[in-house]
Amino acid sequence: MDSVSTVFKHEKAARPALACEESALRHELIELLATNGLTPVFQPILRPHEGVILGYEGLIRGPEGGPLHQPASLFAVARSAGLDVALEHHCVRAIVRRFAALGLSGYLFVNISPRALAYADEQGLNIGGLLVEAGLTDERLVMELTEQTADDLWDVLQPILSRFRSQGIRFAIDDLGAGSSNLGRWLKLRPEFVKIDKAFSSGIHNDLLRQQILRSVNDIAAVAGTVVIVEGIETQEDFACVGNQGVAGVQGYFIERPAAEPDQDRIQAASMRLAVHNLFVPPHGIEPDLPVDETGGQALQLMRRVPSVSSDTPNEIVFERFRAHPDLHTLPVVDEGVPVGVLTRSVLVERFSLPYQREVYGRKPCRIFMDNEPQVFEMSTPLITLSRSLAEGNRMVSDFLITHHGRYLGIGSSQDLLLALNHMQLHAARYANPLTQLPGNVPIDRQIQRYLASGLPFSVCYADLDNFKPFNDVFGYQLGDEMIRLLGSVLSRHTDVQQDFLGHIGGDDFILLFHSADWRLQCDQMLTEFSDELVRKLADAGLSVSGGYEAEDRQGQCRHYDLPTLSLGAVEVEPGDYESHHQVAQAASEAKSQAKKSQGAVLFIERRHPAVCAA
Numbered sequence: 001m002d003s004v005s006t007v008f009k010h011e012k013a014a015r016p017a018l019a020c021e022e023s024a025l026r027h028e029l030i031e032l033l034a035t036n037g038l039t040p041v042f043q044p045i046l047r048p049h050e051g052v053i054l055g056y057e058g059l060i061r062g063p064e065g066g067p068l069h070q071p072a073s074l075f076a077v078a079r080s081a082g083l084d085v086a087l088e089h090h091c092v093r094a095i096v097r098r099f100a101a102l103g104l105s106g107y108l109f110v111n112i113s114p115r116a117l118a119y120a121d122e123q124g125l126n127i128g129g130l131l132v133e134a135g136l137t138d139e140r141l142v143m144e145l146t147e148q149t150a151d152d153l154w155d156v157l158q159p160i161l162s163r164f165r166s167q168g169i170r171f172a173i174d175d176l177g178a179g180s181s182n183l184g185r186w187l188k189l190r191p192e193f194v195k196i197d198k199a200f201s202s203g204i205h206n207d208l209l210r211q212q213i214l215r216s217v218n219d220i221a222a223v224a225g226t227v228v229i230v231e232g233i234e235t236q237e238d239f240a241c242v243g244n245q246g247v248a249g250v251q252g253y254f255i256e257r258p259a260a261e262p263d264q265d266r267i268q269a270a271s272m273r274l275a276v277h278n279l280f281v282p283p284h285g286i287e288p289d290l291p292v293d294e295t296g297g298q299a300l301q302l303m304r305r306v307p308s309v310s311s312d313t314p315n316e317i318v319f320e321r322f323r324a325h326p327d328l329h330t331l332p333v334v335d336e337g338v339p340v341g342v343l344t345r346s347v348l349v350e351r352f353s354l355p356y357q358r359e360v361y362g363r364k365p366c367r368i369f370m371d372n373e374p375q376v377f378e379m380s381t382p383l384i385t386l387s388r389s390l391a392e393g394n395r396m397v398s399d400f401l402i403t404h405h406g407r408y409l410g411i412g413s414s415q416d417l418l419l420a421l422n423h424m425q426l427h428a429a430r431y432a433n434p435l436t437q438l439p440g441n442v443p444i445d446r447q448i449q450r451y452l453a454s455g456l457p458f459s460v461c462y463a464d465l466d467n468f469k470p471f472n473d474v475f476g477y478q479l480g481d482e483m484i485r486l487l488g489s490v491l492s493r494h495t496d497v498q499q500d501f502l503g504h505i506g507g508d509d510f511i512l513l514f515h516s517a518d519w520r521l522q523c524d525q526m527l528t529e530f531s532d533e534l535v536r537k538l539a540d541a542g543l544s545v546s547g548g549y550e551a552e553d554r555q556g557q558c559r560h561y562d563l564p565t566l567s568l569g570a571v572e573v574e575p576g577d578y579e580s581h582h583q584v585a586q587a588a589s590e591a592k593s594q595a596k597k598s599q600g601a602v603l604f605i606e607r608r609h610p611a612v613c614a615a
Contacts, residue, residue: 041258048243055107058095088116100134138168198232205241300379302412308334316362330399341370375400433504436488444503448581462592567595
């Protein structure tokens with residue numbers, strides 16, 4: 001009893017001190033508003049593929065090192081003092097003026113609550129006049145409606161939003177998916193931008209569900225004509241993942257932290273580097289944004305949601321569930337979220353078909369009939385790995401369980417797995433060359449277009465073999481295919497997968513796209529190594545043809561043939577030189593034709609301007 005009394009005494013003594021502290025913070029806030037003591041800071045928003053700045057989000061900070069430095073504390077004090085709307089209006093004025101004074105590029109994103117927007121005119125925030133005063137056009141302002149609910153203000157807000165839109169001002173939903181920022185608000189507001197909350201972007205590269213949510217948002221945005229911006233990107237992996245999802249804007253500490261005076265030149269240069277890094281396809285060649293299987297060929301795409309039962313569930317209930325759902329063949333047994341077994345229709349029906357078995361076992365727990373060694377796979381398991389594991393198992397299963405961090409999600413079937421694998425093979429045949437498994441014509445064209453869109457210089461190189469046709473005719477297609485695979489491996493060894501791209505057009509024709517500074521040296525190494533490797537390959541096949549070979553041509557005449565050699569025709573592409581991948585491919589093909597006019601292994605670099613070449 002004494003201890004309780006002591007607690008009450010301490011609380012009573014603490015209240016005046018707490019009230020005094022709150023009063024001091026309120027006075028500090030009022031002083032900051034009166035003296036313009038708050039500091040605007042700006043965080044860039046990047047277009048991940050183009051490497052350009054889409055705009056900046058304007059934020060606010062209190063005095064460095066003080067209790068009101070962070071916005072959470074600042075706005076908490078303002079709300080308790082009834083100054084939250086006044087603070088928001090002050091922030092809008094300070095951010096717009098500072099943005100204009102710094103000469104920052106792109107859109108300006110400014111946070112404002114529905115309440116502060118509704119009372120803007122009444123409390124003297126003339127946004128149109130503020131933009132005129134700052135020298136900014138209305139079209140450059142994007143007002144981010146924060147997550148505070150606007151349901152009670154909607155009738156008031158609608159005409160205000162319409163008026164601002166008629167001036168050219170745009171709107172965004174901030175933190176979509178957090179708090180009250182939901183699809184209902186999207187439907188009501190019809191914003192020009194939506195910003196995805198960091199709860200859905202953090203770790204997205206390793207989370208298929210987050211990726212699927214982002215794809216769904218992108219699909220809605222495409223119909224609504226809305227630009228999607230992903231916030232909270234803090235790692236290279238997440239940046240690459242959301243970029244490959246096709247979003248228009250990315251924001252987060254990985255790109256840049258908020259700063260009072262952003263260094264635009266440095267940010268722009270860093271943005272270009274990030275975009276270049278994000279241009280490249282994985283080593284196996286299929287681009288992430290091509291229409292591959294929806295979850296990238298992983299177990300999750302096979303999942304069907306089937307309600308589970310616990311191991312204590314009576315067999316009678318399980319039997320009735322099977323009888324009510326004729327298409328259900330496997331029932332997962334899950335205890336506290338973790339799968340412990342499976343029950344199959346065939347086993348239970350067979351048991352209950354015997355005399356008195358249903359009467360004896362109907363009320364007993366289903367664990368006595370379950371298979372306690374089910375096949376279980378994490379949702380991110382690649383389909384190839386999954387199929388190999390099932391094939392190498394000591395027993396055949398028709399269904400398997402799918403989990404996320406060990407917790408049950410659903411079931412998959414071997415039949416669906418087979419269909420998915422067939423689909424992947426058909427897809428690979430379309431987008432990758434079946435002989436070398438390098439990217440084929442579709443990804444090559446898209447990759448060239450990406451390079452052009454990046455606005456960065458690059459070099460394109462067309463690789464082709466001389467004297468390949470007679471070699472193929474004389475020694476047969478099998479050795480000819482071996483030569484093409486050899487060429488692909490040589491080109492791959494001297495292509496930097498972090499900076500360059502290698503594609504296989506078909507036959508003995510390959511395309512290389514270079515961002516590497518030493519690309520000429522790489523080409524020289526390709527030329528030398530292919531000749532050496534070819535002689536070694538033929539020697540291993542028992543052919544002594546290092547100086548060429550004698551063989552009959554198609555007219556039956558005996559003649560001498562040189563061994564195939566590699567010709568490389570290259571074009572250095574500067575920004576603005578070409579408009580489409582067709583033009584780049586044509587220029588590279590012409591350079592290759594020039595290279596083939598010379599004898600032996602050669603690199604020809606077209607140094608004329610595209611206009612001169614066209615003439």
